[in-house]
Amino acid sequence: xxxxxxxxxxxxxxxxxxxxxxxxxxxxxxxxxxxxxxxxxxxxxxxxxxxxxxxxxxxxxxxxxxxxxxxxxxxxxxxxxxxxxxxxxxxxxxxxxxxxxxxxxxxxxxxxxxxxxxxxxxxxxxxxxxxxxxxxxxxxxxxxxxxxxxxxxxxxxxxxxxxxxxxxxxxxxxxxxxxxxxxxxxxxxxxxxxxxxxxxxxxxxxxxxxxxxxxxxxxxxxxxxxxxxxxxxxxxxxxxxxxxxxxxxxxxxxxxxxxxxxxxxxxxxxxxxxxxxxxxxxxxxxxxxxxxxxxxxxxxxxxxxxxxxxxxxxxxxxxxxxxxxxxxxxxxxxxxxxxxxxxxxxxxxxxxxxxxxxxxxxxxxxxxxxxxxxxxxxxxxxxxxxxxxxxxxxxxxxxxxxxxxxxxxxxxxxxxxxxx
Amino acid sequence: xxxxxxxxxxxxxxxxxxxxxxxxxxxxxxxxxxxxxxxxxxxxxxxxxxxxxxxxxxxxxxxxxxxxxxxxxxxxxxxxxxxxxxxxxxxxxxxxxxxxxxxxxxxxxxxxxxxxxxxxxxxxxxxxxxxxxxxxxxxxxxxxxxxxxxxxxxxxxxxxxxxxxxxxxxxxxxxxxxxxxxxxxxxxxxxxxxxxxxxxxxxxxxxxxxxxxxxxxxxxxxxxxxxxxxxxxxxxxxxxxxxxxxxxxxxxxxxxxxxxxxxxxxxxxxxxxxxxxxxxxxxxxxxxxxxxxxxxxxxxxxxxxxxxxxxxxxxxxxxxxxx
Numbered sequence: 001x002x003x004x005x006x007x008x009x010x011x012x013x014x015x016x017x018x019x020x021x022x023x024x025x026x027x028x029x030x031x032x033x034x035x036x037x038x039x040x041x042x043x044x045x046x047x048x049x050x051x052x053x054x055x056x057x058x059x060x061x062x063x064x065x066x067x068x069x070x071x072x073x074x075x076x077x078x079x080x081x082x083x084x085x086x087x088x089x090x091x092x093x094x095x096x097x098x099x100x101x102x103x104x105x106x107x108x109x110x111x112x113x114x115x116x117x118x119x120x121x122x123x124x125x126x127x128x129x130x131x132x133x134x135x136x137x138x139x140x141x142x143x144x145x146x147x148x149x150x151x152x153x154x155x156x157x158x159x160x161x162x163x164x165x166x167x168x169x170x171x172x173x174x175x176x177x178x179x180x181x182x183x184x185x186x187x188x189x190x191x192x193x194x195x196x197x198x199x200x201x202x203x204x205x206x207x208x209x210x211x212x213x214x215x216x217x218x219x220x221x222x223x224x225x226x227x228x229x230x231x232x233x234x235x236x237x238x239x240x241x242x243x244x245x246x247x248x249x250x251x252x253x254x255x256x257x258x259x260x261x262x263x264x265x266x267x268x269x270x271x272x273x274x275x276x277x278x279x280x281x282x283x284x285x286x287x288x289x290x291x292x293x294x295x296x297x298x299x300x301x302x303x304x305x306x307x308x309x310x311x312x313x314x315x316x317x318x319x320x321x322x323x324x325x326x327x328x329x330x331x332x333x334x335x336x337x338x339x340x341x342x343x344x345x346x347x348x349x350x351x352x353x354x355x356x357x358x359x360x361x362x363x364x365x366x367x368x369x370x371x372x373x374x375x376x377x378x379x380x381x382x383x384x385x386x387x388x389x390x391x392x393x394x395x396x397x398x399x400x401x402x403x404x405x406x407x408x409x410x411x412x413x414x415x416x417x418x419x420x
Numbered sequence: 421x422x423x424x425x426x427x428x429x430x431x432x433x434x435x436x437x438x439x440x441x442x443x444x445x446x447x448x449x450x451x452x453x454x455x456x457x458x459x460x461x462x463x464x465x466x467x468x469x470x471x472x473x474x475x476x477x478x479x480x481x482x483x484x485x486x487x488x489x490x491x492x493x494x495x496x497x498x499x500x501x502x503x504x505x506x507x508x509x510x511x512x513x514x515x516x517x518x519x520x521x522x523x524x525x526x527x528x529x530x531x532x533x534x535x536x537x538x539x540x541x542x543x544x545x546x547x548x549x550x551x552x553x554x555x556x557x558x559x560x561x562x563x564x565x566x567x568x569x570x571x572x573x574x575x576x577x578x579x580x581x582x583x584x585x586x587x588x589x590x591x592x593x594x595x596x597x598x599x600x601x602x603x604x605x606x607x608x609x610x611x612x613x614x615x616x617x618x619x620x621x622x623x624x625x626x627x628x629x630x631x632x633x634x635x636x637x638x639x640x641x642x643x644x645x646x647x648x649x650x651x652x653x654x655x656x657x658x659x660x661x662x663x664x665x666x667x668x669x670x671x672x673x674x675x676x677x678x679x680x681x682x683x684x685x686x687x688x689x690x691x692x693x694x695x696x697x698x699x700x701x702x703x704x705x706x707x708x709x710x711x712x713x714x715x716x717x718x719x720x721x722x723x724x725x726x727x728x729x730x731x732x733x734x735x736x737x738x739x740x741x742x743x
Contacts, residue, residue, distance in 0.1 A: 279662065294720075366677070367496070374645035377644075
């Protein structure tokens with residue numbers, strides 16, 4: 001029988017919940033106050049990103065304290081009347097059978113109305129008159145619609161657990177399911193979920209159900225696929241949508257590194273903007289985006305980042321006037337990144353030779369690379385005797401000599417003279 | 421067997437040995453006579469003797485132990501103004517022993533410093549002015565902020581005159597017993613245009629080939645030392661092949677370490693040398709100038725320059741269409 005692991009392995013006690021210990025403590029302290037009468041705040045408002053354990057904490061707490069839990073969610077909040085209908089539930093502390101009651105209003109983000117009308121007003125009314133603890137749950141407690149409501153509530157923030165805490169939970173689930181998985185795999189899943197425990201458990205189930213062992217190779221392909229798919233989607237929107245800001249939205253939604261995306265756009269623009277005027281305009285937009293990147297770099301003022309986005313998304317989109325989409329053109333990996341990778345060794349070598357030249361020649365290493373090394377190459381390739389003298393004078397090591405001589409044979413001739 | 425780079429071996433040691441920049445040398449000599457110098461800015465194109473003049477000035481001022489009194493920093497190599505400030509602090513803390521009561525700090529490629537760094541430098545200059553005099557060396561004094569400029573004595577270096585260039589190379593070839601016929605000498609001047617560092621490096625590389633240095637030898641050395649061909653890149657772009665033009669640009673920057681400012685200067689020169697209609701030259705000058713400015717603000721020279729190539733392609737295709 002198929003059962004969702006998020007339900008199957010849901011913590012039944014507060015002690016099993018990962019992370020947020022402070023928030024949980026605050027919550028249970030407040031619920032315990034009710035033993036001694038009605039506290040000043042009759043409701044607690046739990047807020048925070050999805051999948052961090054807000055609802056689960058309330059359920060586990062009710063379970064730990066053997067309270068009767070009455071749960072309502074978005075579908076119950078559609079109208080003010082619908083909300084008012086469960087007012088009666090909150091009007092008494094205990095149940096007929098002597099158990100105390102806890103009312104949970106989950107998914108408050110979906111409620112209608114404001115403080116003056118609709119569901120929110122009805123909720124405020126219920127809280128004001130509540131005789132038992134009411135817990136509200138939402139992603140964003142600072143939604144303006146909740147501004148009055150907040151005054152009646154004890155605010156408790158739930159934060160994302162750490163990756164290690166998520167891993168700990170995943171490991172427990174694996175243990176119960178009899179799956180062997182090394183920490184690297186679990187860490188990968190935790191990272192990929194953005195520390196959303198619910199989504200991490202779902203991913204784990206999708207990857208591991210029916211297996212005895214989960215290896216890194218089983219999951220690593222996901223990373224590359226995710227990233228490429230996301231980037232391709234953004235590129236498609238930027239290059240071919242007619243709405244400039246749709247492109248910007250695509251980028252906001254994508255959560256890819258801005259510099260990386262810039263490189264992808266920069267690489268692929270010429271293939272997709274064939275008309276010369278369109279291309280010039282698209283490249284001009286990238287040039288302006290780059291100007292703002294430079295300004296961020298020199299002023300460290302990251303609030304300028306939005307302008308980088310404006311130009312690299314909307315600016316490029318709007319450049320298309322005459323280019324016709326010419327069939328399917330694949331997106332190519334940024335050549336510049338590949339080249340920088342390939343030439344890393346070369347550039348490091350040049351830079352260390354540049355430093356040696358700098359010591360002797362009253363010139364910066366950067367300029368030495370441009371203005372001295374090209375001549376040294378000619379000398380080292382053609383005149384072993386002069387090269388040996390210069391190698392000694394500049395204090396070059398064997399690798400540097402070989403680099404300048406352009407090969408082992410000539411380098412050998414030079415080092416032979418050096419030794420004699 | 422002993423070899424050095426000839427640029428160092430034949431670098432003048434004293435102001436009296438300098439072959440060019442007569443007026444500048446005269447003024448610097450008067451500083452030596454007075455045993456005092458102000459803060460200075462030496463501005464001018466590469467290979468015209470700015471660093472040499474600064475070193476000679478220190479030599480003549482301090483005599484034998486001149487190196488003790490001199491510190492050379494390079495703004496392109498020293499990361500950040502903090503390094504400069506800390507170094508100056510330590511260096512200037514100890515007073516000079518001897519007749520001259522200050523030390524000299526040469527800050528090369530000062531025009532590569534950001535505005536903020538220059539502001540900080542200005543305060544440092546003021547604080548230590550008693551014990552330390554600065555000589556700022558740069559290609560363009562316009563890139564030095566006004567408050568620093570107003571505190572410095574300006575010196576403008578220009579490209580060497582033909583006679584000075586020839587005299588200097590002649591004295592080297594005599595000492596190195598190299599054969600340099602007139603056609604070779606002409607070729608070197610034609611290519612290097614009075615940039616003496618480049619001329620001497622070209623001469624030494626040509627001499628390493630072990631044959632008479634005729635014009636052909638010079639051109640082959642220059643061709644190999646400068647695999648960067650801006651003119652071809654422009655032609656490729658204007659004929660419509662943007663991808664190829666961008667690839668060449670990338671090669672210049674990544675493989676050969678050419679500075680964006682050098683490339684754009686070259687593009688500017690080539691556009692005006694070309695056979696393009698005059699009104700297009702001036703249109704392109706506007707674009708080149710704009711990109712030149714954006715490069716000073718932007719993060720990537722390649723991105724800026726390829727935006728320029730895209731504009732040149734647009735212009736090229738439009739000219740072909742006969743508009």
